[in-house]
Amino acid sequence: MKILVTGGAGFIGSCFIKHLLQTKPEYCITNIDALSYCGNRLNLTEVENNPNYKFVHGNICDSNLVKDLVNETDYIVNFAAESHVDNSIYHPERFVETNIQGTLNLLQAAKNSNIKKFIQISADEVYGSIEKGFADENSPLLPNSPYSASKASADMLVRAYSKTYGLPACITRCSNNFGPNQYPEKLIPFFIYKLLKKEKVTLYGTGLNIRDWLYVRDHCLAIDLVLEKGKIGEIYNISGHNQRTNLEITRYILKKMNLDESYIEYVEDRPGHDFRYSVSDSKIRNELGWKPLYEFESAIDSTIEWYLNHPDWLKI
Ligand SMILES: NC(=O)c1ccc[n+]([C@@H]2O[C@H](COP(=O)([O-])OP(=O)(O)OC[C@H]3O[C@@H](n4cnc5c(N)ncnc54)[C@H](O)[C@@H]3O)[C@@H](O)[C@H]2O)c1
Structure with a gap:
């Protein structure tokens, strides 16, 4: 099984790659990462020589490179993004380029290939501020920052490629992650x-202001489940309820x-x-059987210890 992971040298993508290589010996992973200021190959030192892992230093906005890589893969998991809200306020164009144009490149290449599943890694922030209660997967997208607007736009493109061209895609929308190897801007x-x-x-x-926190490994386990069992065309919220x-x-x-x-x-x-992010994730819990494995206090303690x-x- 061949998987193209984008942005795999970042915080969550590197955790996901390490998780897959540790648990699924049948997977061959290609990681395309532009190594922007927050991408770091040191996050992947322990798998660098794994025969099932290949690193490609490249940009998802490079359509020729993306086309070649997509043609050689069965699955795509798109983590690559500009991800810091403060940066998006001062340089929104960078977010449009990577988060929207880059995703479009991947979708365009995927549409013309035999992809089995495309997973778009999105965020709870696309629903905007939820003053009370929870946003579910059918709630309106009301992004308030250029970052969340770019993520919501990418989600819309993924939806459109699924509806218009039948691209087999899923979208995940997770809450704030914490764990080791996060770039020290968060x-x-x-x-x-x-x-x-x-x-x-x-x-x-x-x-x-309220954020909902989830340990990064629990997010990666949820993505793994969506990769294996997620229903084509569906969106899955993921939350720690913390x-x-x-x-x-x-x-x-x-x-x-x-x-x-x-x-x-x-x-x-x-x-x-x-002010507040809050999603209901009963869909992934009830339909795919996901639940967090890590207890919040001990995971945050070990994270602080790690830093x-x-x-x-x-x-x-
Ligand atoms: N961190 C969170 O709490 C959180 C929560 C929910 C969803 N997400 C989403 O998860 C994904 C990963 O987030 P993260 O926290 O690991 O981010 P990160 O900033 O740590 O990593 C992003 C990675 O993408 C790479 N990248 C950036 N632009 C690229 C480009 N044009 N081409 C190829 N690679 C490029 C970077 O080099 C980096 O390695 C993002 O899409 C983000 O929106 C993050």
């Missing part, structure tokens, strides 16, 4: 990096590092900042 690794230098961490607004305010997560990190709240600085809110034991990672 809340948990970034705050640990600052606190190790005894610098203050900055919280937007009141710090009361809703925490950014302030709660910050306090947790401070406590683990034996620091007090004087290390928090509140700054002007991010424009268009979504404290890998200070070099935080300096990249």
